[in-house]
Amino acid sequence: MSFTDLAVLLAPHGLRTLGDCPDGDCTITLIGPAEPAFWGVFRDSPEYNDGTPNPMDRWSARVLSAVAHDLEAEALFPFGGPPYSPFFTWAKKSGRFWASPIGFLVHEEAGLFVSFRGAIRWHTTPQLGDAPQPCLTCAGQPCATACPVGAFNDGYDVAACKAHVGSEAGTDCRTGGCLARRACPVGQGSRLPAQAAFHMEAFL
Template sequence: MDWRAQLDPHGLRVLGECTDGDDALTLIGPDEPAFWPIFRGSPEYAESAPDPLDRWSARVLGAVADTVGGTPIFPFGGPPYAPFQRWAVATGRAWPSPIGFLVHEEIGMFASYRGAIRHRGSAKIGTGDRPCDTCTGQPCLSACPVDAFADGYDVDRCKAHLHSREGRTCRMRGCLARHACPIGQGRRLPAQAAFHMEAFL
């Protein structure tokens, strides 16, 4: 399957593959930084309707699935929700990080799974090692200015900081703990990070 020919025009890439029963699942996400200007030029971004990225993902990946003869699956639209976290780990290319977020072997903690395509065929499972095991100092553990990862993930503390004047940097640039990961630094544009933080809030 020539996934690049299908995904490159949309600023997307394969983030890994796994199996689900007799089928293969190809997990797909943004190929940053190319993705952001493509999405920003879409009709979904220009509209005032809610969830523009989800609507864009459904349209684009739905069309890709039709072209390759597969079935699209999305991490939104539930409940029930598809187990994307479990699938991501099963690809052999992503692992739980010390702060709980997944870390991808090439994108670090900024991997975003916009959908998956179920299809017939074999899956290419990764064989790499968890990068956190050899990461010097594990800077993600100490990067949060309000220590929101001291005991699991304190979402309320995180959001309170983001709403404060002191939280402007995190709000406009994205999570500092994610940025601290040595893998994939510089891939996510500030405007895209701010978009995701606004959606989170």
């Protein structure tokens, strides 16, 4: 099986590969949404519509377990722990992710709206990235100053962020997505507001 085979298996689910990390004699391939197509696929799924908790995690487990089976690979997920798989470490080893000025991972194409639905561990040669970190040439680094309550001024103040997002003043963040993430010029506008609102509701 090749990366072309993997792309063919992922495409109908609105998913794509985000980067590879060497793992002994195997490769870990990180997988996330191919936006904006992903949201429509997920919204039409039984998990989204059955009214029970954690629909996106359950959808991810079903879909990626099937993909991994077809590849004779192992499916890995960022949920279901402890213990939790080290997705942050894998991402930084891929050469396609970096720590942004606000501490969140930024992807070479998806920017600050990157997210992981899972990964597969399989026997193939990793395709490591070698692009320069986009933050180093980003004029003004707008993500660092976009938060209206300064939640990223000194690390990440989760309490201040949640309080703002849940308030009337935080309506824009709650319905359209985090302003700091939206300020990133990389991949800007690829995530649909409805999907961003879904994640913000889960955050609250």
